[in-house]
Amino acid sequence: MISSRDEVTRTILSAKVRKGIKWADVAKAIGLSKEWTTAGCLGQMTFTKAQAEIIGNLFGLSDEAVAWLQIAPYKGSLPTAVPTDPLIYRWYEVVNVYGSTIKELIHEEFGDGIMSAIDFSLDIQREADPKGDRVNVVLSGKFLPYKSY
Amino acid sequence: MISSRDEVTRTILSAKVRKGIKWADVAKAIGLSKEWTTAGCLGQMTFTKAQAEIIGNLFGLSDEAVAWLQIAPYKGSLPTAVPTDPLIYRWYEVVNVYGSTIKELIHEEFGDGIMSAIDFSLDIQREADPKGDRVNVVLSGKFLPYKSY
Amino acid sequence: MISSRDEVTRTILSAKVRKGIKWADVAKAIGLSKEWTTAGCLGQMTFTKAQAEIIGNLFGLSDEAVAWLQIAPYKGSLPTAVPTDPLIYRWYEVVNVYGSTIKELIHEEFGDGIMSAIDFSLDIQREADPKGDRVNVVLSGKFLPYKSY
Amino acid sequence: MISSRDEVTRTILSAKVRKGIKWADVAKAIGLSKEWTTAGCLGQMTFTKAQAEIIGNLFGLSDEAVAWLQIAPYKGSLPTAVPTDPLIYRWYEVVNVYGSTIKELIHEEFGDGIMSAIDFSLDIQREADPKGDRVNVVLSGKFLPYKSY
Amino acid sequence: MISSRDEVTRTILSAKVRKGIKWADVAKAIGLSKEWTTAGCLGQMTFTKAQAEIIGNLFGLSDEAVAWLQIAPYKGSLPTAVPTDPLIYRWYEVVNVYGSTIKELIHEEFGDGIMSAIDFSLDIQREADPKGDRVNVVLSGKFLPYKSY
Amino acid sequence: MISSRDEVTRTILSAKVRKGIKWADVAKAIGLSKEWTTAGCLGQMTFTKAQAEIIGNLFGLSDEAVAWLQIAPYKGSLPTAVPTDPLIYRWYEVVNVYGSTIKELIHEEFGDGIMSAIDFSLDIQREADPKGDRVNVVLSGKFLPYKSY
Amino acid sequence: MISSRDEVTRTILSAKVRKGIKWADVAKAIGLSKEWTTAGCLGQMTFTKAQAEIIGNLFGLSDEAVAWLQIAPYKGSLPTAVPTDPLIYRWYEVVNVYGSTIKELIHEEFGDGIMSAIDFSLDIQREADPKGDRVNVVLSGKFLPYKSY
Amino acid sequence: MISSRDEVTRTILSAKVRKGIKWADVAKAIGLSKEWTTAGCLGQMTFTKAQAEIIGNLFGLSDEAVAWLQIAPYKGSLPTAVPTDPLIYRWYEVVNVYGSTIKELIHEEFGDGIMSAIDFSLDIQREADPKGDRVNVVLSGKFLPYKSY
Amino acid sequence: MISSRDEVTRTILSAKVRKGIKWADVAKAIGLSKEWTTAGCLGQMTFTKAQAEIIGNLFGLSDEAVAWLQIAPYKGSLPTAVPTDPLIYRWYEVVNVYGSTIKELIHEEFGDGIMSAIDFSLDIQREADPKGDRVNVVLSGKFLPYKSY
Amino acid sequence: MISSRDEVTRTILSAKVRKGIKWADVAKAIGLSKEWTTAGCLGQMTFTKAQAEIIGNLFGLSDEAVAWLQIAPYKGSLPTAVPTDPLIYRWYEVVNVYGSTIKELIHEEFGDGIMSAIDFSLDIQREADPKGDRVNVVLSGKFLPYKSY
Incomplete structure (x- = not known):
C-alpha cells in the first residue's frame, strides 16, 4: 500500500x-x-x-x-526552509544576494509582474574553461503582468 | 553620521x-x-x-x-527567510521545486562539489514571444569540487 | 526624503x-x-x-x-508569517483546512498546474441574509498548466 | 489498531x-x-x-x-506553516498580498468583525476563456460582528 | 501625524x-x-x-x-508567538496542556464546530480564599457548528 | 515495550x-x-x-x-506552536487578542504576580440559548504574587 | 512621554x-x-x-x-528565543541538557507538579577555589502540586 | 541494531x-x-x-x-526550542526573566566571562516548609574569564 | 532496500x-x-x-x-538550526561572537569575497598544556573574490 | 544619552x-x-x-x-539565526557539514566534554598560493571535560 x-x-x-x-x-x-x-x-x-x-x-x-506517477504531487523537494546542502544553498544565496537586483531589473524592463515558475524551463550545461569548468544554467519564464481591474 | x-x-x-x-x-x-x-x-x-x-x-x-560604497558590505537583500514578494518568491519556488533536480544533474555531470555563487555572473534578457514575452536569465558559476585530503 | x-x-x-x-x-x-x-x-x-x-x-x-506610487513595490502586506488578526487569520485557516481540498479538486478538473495569483481578480460583496449577512468573495485566476519540455 | x-x-x-x-x-x-x-x-x-x-x-x-470518520478530527491539512506546493502557495500569496485589502474592505462595508470560516462554503468552477481557462472560486462566509458587553 | x-x-x-x-x-x-x-x-x-x-x-x-479609535484595528496584542510574560504565558500553557481536552469535551457535548472568539465575552473576578485568593475567569462563546453543504 | x-x-x-x-x-x-x-x-x-x-x-x-499512567508525563498536547485546529486556535486567539487585557486587569486587582495554571481548575458547560447555544468555560487559578527578598 | x-x-x-x-x-x-x-x-x-x-x-x-517603576511590567528580558550571549546561553544549555533530569528528580521526590518561578528566589555567590573561582547559584522555589478536581 | x-x-x-x-x-x-x-x-x-x-x-x-552508554552522545534532551512541559518551562522562564540580572551580577563580581556549564554540578533538594515544601537547587559552575591575546 | x-x-x-x-x-x-x-x-x-x-x-x-557511499549526498549533519549539543554549540557561538570580526579582518586583508568551505581543509589536534589540554583546529580555505562583470 | x-x-x-x-x-x-x-x-x-x-x-x-567600552556587553554580533552574509555563512556551513565530524574526533581524542569558546583564541592569516591565496584560521580552545560528581 x-x-x-x-x-x-x-x-x-x-x-x-x-x-x-x-x-x-x-x-x-x-x-x-x-x-x-x-x-x-x-x-x-x-x-x-x-x-x-x-x-x-x-x-x-x-x-x-x-x-x-500520473497524479499531480504535493510539490517541494527540500527538507528545510533554509537549505543545508552546500550546492542548493548557493542557489538560495543567489536569491538572497541578487533577489532585489533581479526584481529591480525585471521591473525596469517589463513593468510590474512576475517571471512565471510554471510556464518555465531550466537548462543546465557544462562549459569547459581552462581556469576551471563552469556550470551554465538558463532559466526561461514567461513574463506575467499584474493587470488592474 | x-x-x-x-x-x-x-x-x-x-x-x-x-x-x-x-x-x-x-x-x-x-x-x-x-x-x-x-x-x-x-x-x-x-x-x-x-x-x-x-x-x-x-x-x-x-x-x-x-x-x-568602497567597503565590503554585510550581504543579504531580503527582509524574511522565505520571501513574500511574488516575483522573488518564484525564484525561491524554483529552488524548492527544482533544487534536488539541479543537485542531481550537476553531480551527475561534475561529481561532488558546488556551483560557485561568488565566481558567478547573472544575465537577464527579454525574449519577445507572440504568446507573451519571456524573461531569460543565465546563471554562470565556476564548478568547485570537494577534494579529499 | x-x-x-x-x-x-x-x-x-x-x-x-x-x-x-x-x-x-x-x-x-x-x-x-x-x-x-x-x-x-x-x-x-x-x-x-x-x-x-x-x-x-x-x-x-x-x-x-x-x-x-508609480514604481513596482516589494509586496507582502502582513507583519507575521502566521497572521494574528482574526479576520485575516480566518483566510489563513481556509488555506490550512481546505488547502489540500482545493489542490485535489483543481487537479481533478484541470490537471497539474496552478491557479494564477497574478492574472487574478478579487471581488468582495455583501449578501443580505435573514440569519445574518454574508461576505461573498469571488477569486478568479487563470489556470496555468505545467508543461513538459 | x-x-x-x-x-x-x-x-x-x-x-x-x-x-x-x-x-x-x-x-x-x-x-x-x-x-x-x-x-x-x-x-x-x-x-x-x-x-x-x-x-x-x-x-x-x-x-x-x-x-x-464520524469523530471530529484535529484539523489542518498542510505540512508547513508557509506552504511549499506552488498551487497552495498562490493562495497563501493572495492572503499575503491582498490580506490587508480584504480586511479594509470588509470593515468598510460591515464594521468590526470577521468573515466566518465555519459557517462557510467553498465552490470551485472552471470558466472557459479563449485566452486560457480560468479557475473561479466563490467563498461565502457569514459576517460575525464583535459586540461590546 | x-x-x-x-x-x-x-x-x-x-x-x-x-x-x-x-x-x-x-x-x-x-x-x-x-x-x-x-x-x-x-x-x-x-x-x-x-x-x-x-x-x-x-x-x-x-x-x-x-x-x-473608531476604526477596526489590526488585532494581536503580544510581541512574540510564544509569550514571555509569566502571567500571559500561563494562559498559553493552559492552551497547550488543556487544548486537546477542551477540544474533546466540546466535541463530545456539541459535535464538530468551534466556540466563537468573536461572539464572545470575558469576565475576570477575584475570589477571596483563606489559602490565597483566586482569580476566576469566565469565558463564554457561542457554539458555531460546521455544516455540510 | x-x-x-x-x-x-x-x-x-x-x-x-x-x-x-x-x-x-x-x-x-x-x-x-x-x-x-x-x-x-x-x-x-x-x-x-x-x-x-x-x-x-x-x-x-x-x-x-x-x-x-502513574508517572508524571512530559506535558504539552499540541503538535505545533501555533495550533492549526480551528477550535483550539480560537483559544490561542483569545490569548493573543485579550492577553494584554487579562494582564492589565489582574494586575489592577491583585498587583504583580500570576494566575496559577497548576493550582487551577477548568469547567466546560453548555448554556442553551435561542440564538445558538453557548459554550461557557470557567477557569479558576490561585493568585501567586511576586515577593521581594 | x-x-x-x-x-x-x-x-x-x-x-x-x-x-x-x-x-x-x-x-x-x-x-x-x-x-x-x-x-x-x-x-x-x-x-x-x-x-x-x-x-x-x-x-x-x-x-x-x-x-x-510602580506598575507590573511586561516581563521577559532577552532579545531572542535562543539567547546569543554566551553567559546566558550556558543557562539555556543547562535547561536543555539537564531539563529532563530536573523533571525526573523533582517528580520522583515530590510527585506531579512544578517548582514555582514566582514564589521563588535566586542567590548568586562567588566561591573562592584555587583551581579557579566558582559561581554558586541557589534557586529556591515552592513546589506546587497538580491536584485532581 | x-x-x-x-x-x-x-x-x-x-x-x-x-x-x-x-x-x-x-x-x-x-x-x-x-x-x-x-x-x-x-x-x-x-x-x-x-x-x-x-x-x-x-x-x-x-x-x-x-x-x-560509553560513547559521548549528541546532547539535548528537549523536543522543542521553547519547552512545553510546565515544570521545565519554569526554568526557561527563569532564564528569560532573570537572565539579564544573572549576567549583570556575575559580571559585576567576576568581570567578563561565563559560568561554565561543563565544569558544573547540580544539586536538587527538598526543603520542608509549613507553607508548602520548597525545591532547592544549587548550580555550581567554574568561572571562565575571557582573556585578551 | x-x-x-x-x-x-x-x-x-x-x-x-x-x-x-x-x-x-x-x-x-x-x-x-x-x-x-x-x-x-x-x-x-x-x-x-x-x-x-x-x-x-x-x-x-x-x-x-x-x-x-559513491554518490554525492544531501549534506547537513545537524538535526536543528541552532545546535543543542554543547560541543557543537561552542562552534556556533564562535560564528555568532566572532562572525563579524572574521568578516572584517578577511575583507581588510583580501578585499570583497569569501573563504571557501569547499576548497577547504580541517585539521584537529591535541596540544598538551599543564593548565589543561587544548584543542587546536586549523581551517584552511581558498579565498574566492567577488568579481565585477 | x-x-x-x-x-x-x-x-x-x-x-x-x-x-x-x-x-x-x-x-x-x-x-x-x-x-x-x-x-x-x-x-x-x-x-x-x-x-x-x-x-x-x-x-x-x-x-x-x-x-x-569597559562594561561586559550582551554578546552576539549577527542579525539573523542563519547568517545571510556569504562569508559568514561559509562558517555556519562548516559547522553544519563538519559539526558531527568535529564532535566525533574531539570525543575520540579527549573523551566527553567541550572545546571552550571562552578560554579561546583565533588567528587569521593569508597564505600565498599560486592557485589562489588561502585564508588560514587557527582556533585554539581549552578542552573542558564533563566530570561525574
Whole structure:
C-alpha cells in the first residue's frame, strides 16, 4: 500500500543506485529534457500514462507506483526552509544576494509582474574553461503582468 | 553620521525615484553589466574608488556615503527567510521545486562539489514571444569540487 | 526624503483617517475596482502616472510620494508569517483546512498546474441574509498548466 | 489498531489511486458538494454514520476506519506553516498580498468583525476563456460582528 | 501625524501612568465591562464616536487619535508567538496542556464546530480564599457548528 | 515495550473509538471531573494506582500501560506552536487578542504576580440559548504574587 | 512621554554607566537582595512607591519614570528565543541538557507538579577555589502540586 | 541494531517503568550523585565501562546498548526550542526573566566571562516548609574569564 | 532496500559501536586524513569505488550501501538550526561572537569575497598544556573574490 | 544619552569609514591581536580603562562611550539565526557539514566534554598560493571535560 508520492520517489532513488541508472538515460527513454525528467522522478511533476510506464519498467516499479506517477504531487523537494546542502544553498544565496537586483531589473524592463515558475524551463550545461569548468544554467519564464481591474 | 551600508542603499533608492534614474544608465556610466551594478547599488557588492565617485555624482551622495560604497558590505537583500514578494518568491519556488533536480544533474555531470555563487555572473534578457514575452536569465558559476585530503 | 513604499502607505493611512476618505471613493476617482485600488493604496500594486496624481490629490501627497506610487513595490502586506488578526487569520485557516481540498479538486478538473495569483481578480460583496449577512468573495485566476519540455 | 484520523486519510488516498476513484463520484454517492466531501475525505470534516458507511464501501475501509470518520478530527491539512506546493502557495500569496485589502474592505462595508470560516462554503468552477481557462472560486462566509458587553 | 493604532495605544498607556487612571474607571465612564473596555484601549476593539470622545477626554488625546479609535484595528496584542510574560504565558500553557481536552469535551457535548472568539465575552473576578485568593475567569462563546453543504 | 506516555495516549484514543466510550463515563468511573479526567487520559496528568487500574479496565490496557499512567508525563498536547485546529486556535486567539487585557486587569486587582495554571481548575458547560447555544468555560487559578527578598 | 517600561530600563542603564553606580549599592539603598533589585531595575519586577523614589533619586529619573517603576511590567528580558550571549546561553544549555533530569528528580521526590518561578528566589555567590573561582547559584522555589478536581 | 543513543534512552525509560526502578537507586548502584546519574541515563552523559555494565544489569540492556552508554552522545534532551512541559518551562522562564540580572551580577563580581556549564554540578533538594515544601537547587559552575591575546 | 544516505550513516554508526572501530583506523585504511574520512562516513562526502569497498569491509556493509557511499549526498549533519549539543554549540557561538570580526579582518586583508568551505581543509589536534589540554583546529580555505562583470 | 553597547559599535563603525582607520592599526595601538581587538570594537569584548581611552581617542568617542567600552556587553554580533552574509555563512556551513565530524574526533581524542569558546583564541592569516591565496584560521580552545560528581 502506497499512500504518498514520496514513497515512490524513495523507491526510484533506491533502484537508481542499485541499478546504476543515469537521469540522462531516463530522459532519453521518454524523449524529454533531462531537467524536467529528473524533476518528475523526484516527485515534482506529473507523467502521462506512457511516460510513467516507461519509467516503471526502467526502475522496476509496481503498478500502484506507476499509477501514483500520473497524479499531480504535493510539490517541494527540500527538507528545510533554509537549505543545508552546500550546492542548493548557493542557489538560495543567489536569491538572497541578487533577489532585489533581479526584481529591480525585471521591473525596469517589463513593468510590474512576475517571471512565471510554471510556464518555465531550466537548462543546465557544462562549459569547459581552462581556469576551471563552469556550470551554465538558463532559466526561461514567461513574463506575467499584474493587470488592474 | 552613517553607520551602515543599508543607510546608503536607502539614500540611493530615494534619489533614484526623485531623479528618475535607470539602473541601466548607472551601469553604462561605470562601464559594467546592469546586473552587477544594480547588486552593488543595493548594497551587495563593493565598488572601486572611481566607480563609487561616479555613482556618488549620479545620485548626489555625501563623501561619507561614497566611502561606504568602497567597503565590503554585510550581504543579504531580503527582509524574511522565505520571501513574500511574488516575483522573488518564484525564484525561491524554483529552488524548492527544482533544487534536488539541479543537485542531481550537476553531480551527475561534475561529481561532488558546488556551483560557485561568488565566481558567478547573472544575465537577464527579454525574449519577445507572440504568446507573451519571456524573461531569460543565465546563471554562470565556476564548478568547485570537494577534494579529499 | 522617502526611502520605501511603506512610508507612502503609512502617509495614505494617516490621511485617510484624518480626512475620512473611503476606499470606494478612491476607486471611483480612478475608475477601477475597489479591491485593486485598495491593494494599490496599501502598497501592493503599481499605479500609472494619471492614477497616482489623482490619489496624490485625494490624500495630499508630496510629488516624491506620487513618484513612489508609480514604481513596482516589494509586496507582502502582513507583519507575521502566521497572521494574528482574526479576520485575516480566518483566510489563513481556509488555506490550512481546505488547502489540500482545493489542490485535489483543481487537479481533478484541470490537471497539474496552478491557479494564477497574478492574472487574478478579487471581488468582495455583501449578501443580505435573514440569519445574518454574508461576505461573498469571488477569486478568479487563470489556470496555468505545467508543461513538459 | 488505528490511533489517528491521519491514518484513515492515508488509507483513502492509497485506495483512491489504486481504484481510480474521483472525488466528484464520492460527492455524488453521499449527495453533497464535491468541496465539502473532499475536505472530509482528507480528514478535515466529520461524517454522519450513513455517509461514513458509503465512503467505507467505496474505498474498502475497515469498520474501525469507518468509526474514525464520524469523530471530529484535529484539523489542518498542510505540512508547513508557509506552504511549499506552488498551487497552495498562490493562495497563501493572495492572503499575503491582498490580506490587508480584504480586511479594509470588509470593515468598510460591515464594521468590526470577521468573515466566518465555519459557517462557510467553498465552490470551485472552471470558466472557459479563449485566452486560457480560468479557475473561479466563490467563498461565502457569514459576517460575525464583535459586540461590546 | 498618526499612522497606526499602536501609536494611539502607546499614548493611552503613557497618559494612564502619568494621570493614574484605572481601567475600571474608564469602563464606568463609557458604561461597558472593564474587560471589553481595556481590550479596546489596548488596540483590540473599535469604539463608537461617543465612546471614543469620552476616552479622548479622559486621556487627553488629539482629534486624530480619537478618529483612529473608531476604526477596526489590526488585532494581536503580544510581541512574540510564544509569550514571555509569566502571567500571559500561563494562559498559553493552559492552551497547550488543556487544548486537546477542551477540544474533546466540546466535541463530545456539541459535535464538530468551534466556540466563537468573536461572539464572545470575558469576565475576570477575584475570589477571596483563606489559602490565597483566586482569580476566576469566565469565558463564554457561542457554539458555531460546521455544516455540510 | 512502551517507551513514552504518548504511546499510551494513542492506545487509549484507539480503544475509545473502537469501544465507543465517552470521556464523561471515564470521569464518572473514577469519581472526578470530566475536564481533569480527559486531560489525564490525553497524557497531561498523573493518575493514582486505583484510578489507573479503573482506566486500564475500561480501555483494555496492558499492565505496563497502567504503570505509565502513574508517572508524571512530559506535558504539552499540541503538535505545533501555533495550533492549526480551528477550535483550539480560537483559544490561542483569545490569548493573543485579550492577553494584554487579562494582564492589565489582574494586575489592577491583585498587583504583580500570576494566575496559577497548576493550582487551577477548568469547567466546560453548555448554556442553551435561542440564538445558538453557548459554550461557557470557567477557569479558576490561585493568585501567586511576586515577593521581594 | 514614556510609553513602555523598556524606556525606563534604558534610561537606568545609561545613567548607571555615566554615574558608575553598582547594583549592590542600589540593593543596599532599598534594603533588599541584589538579585531582586537588579531584576527590578532591568524591568522585571514592580517597586513600591518608596523604593521607586529611592531608585529615581539614585539614577536621576523623571517623576513619570518613577511612576512606571510602580506598575507590573511586561516581563521577559532577552532579545531572542535562543539567547546569543554566551553567559546566558550556558543557562539555556543547562535547561536543555539537564531539563529532563530536573523533571525526573523533582517528580520522583515530590510527585506531579512544578517548582514555582514566582514564589521563588535566586542567590548568586562567588566561591573562592584555587583551581579557579566558582559561581554558586541557589534557586529556591515552592513546589506546587497538580491536584485532581 | 541500535543506531543512536536515543534508542538506548527509550529502552531505559521503558524498563524503569516496568521494573519500578528509582533514579536514586541507580545513583547508589554506581556510587555517584542522583543528578549526574539521571542525566547520563537520559542520554546526556558518558559512562565508564564499569558504570555502563552496572546500569545494563539494572535495566536488562543488551551488550550493544551497554557499548552505546560509553560513547559521548549528541546532547539535548528537549523536543522543542521553547519547552512545553510546565515544570521545565519554569526554568526557561527563569532564564528569560532573570537572565539579564544573572549576567549583570556575575559580571559585576567576576568581570567578563561565563559560568561554565561543563565544569558544573547540580544539586536538587527538598526543603520542608509549613507553607508548602520548597525545591532547592544549587548550580555550581567554574568561572571562565575571557582573556585578551 | 536503502533509499537515502542517512540509512547508510546509521548502519555505519551502529557497526562502529558494536565492533569498537575508531575513526583514525578507518582513515588509515583508506590513506586520507581522519577529518575528511569521518565527514565521509557521517554522510557528508563522496567516496571513490576503492575507498567505499574498504569501508564496506570494515563495517560489514551490503553492496547497496557501498554503492550509496559513491554518490554525492544531501549534506547537513545537524538535526536543528541552532545546535543543542554543547560541543557543537561552542562552534556556533564562535560564528555568532566572532562572525563579524572574521568578516572584517578577511575583507581588510583580501578585499570583497569569501573563504571557501569547499576548497577547504580541517585539521584537529591535541596540544598538551599543564593548565589543561587544548584543542587546536586549523581551517584552511581558498579565498574566492567577488568579481565585477 | 547612550543606552546600549550597540550604539557605541555603530559610532565606531561610522568613524572608521570616515577616518579610514584599519583594525590592524587599532590592535597595534593597544598592543593586542587584531582578532581580539576587532571583536572588542564590534561590541563582543570588554576593554580596560587604558585600552578604552586609546580607542576613544582613535575614533573620537565621547566619555560616555568610553565608559560603555569597559562594561561586559550582551554578546552576539549577527542579525539573523542563519547568517545571510556569504562569508559568514561559509562558517555556519562548516559547522553544519563538519559539526558531527568535529564532535566525533574531539570525543575520540579527549573523551566527553567541550572545546571552550571562552578560554579561546583565533588567528587569521593569508597564505600565498599560486592557485589562489588561502585564508588560514587557527582556533585554539581549552578542552573542558564533563566530570561525574
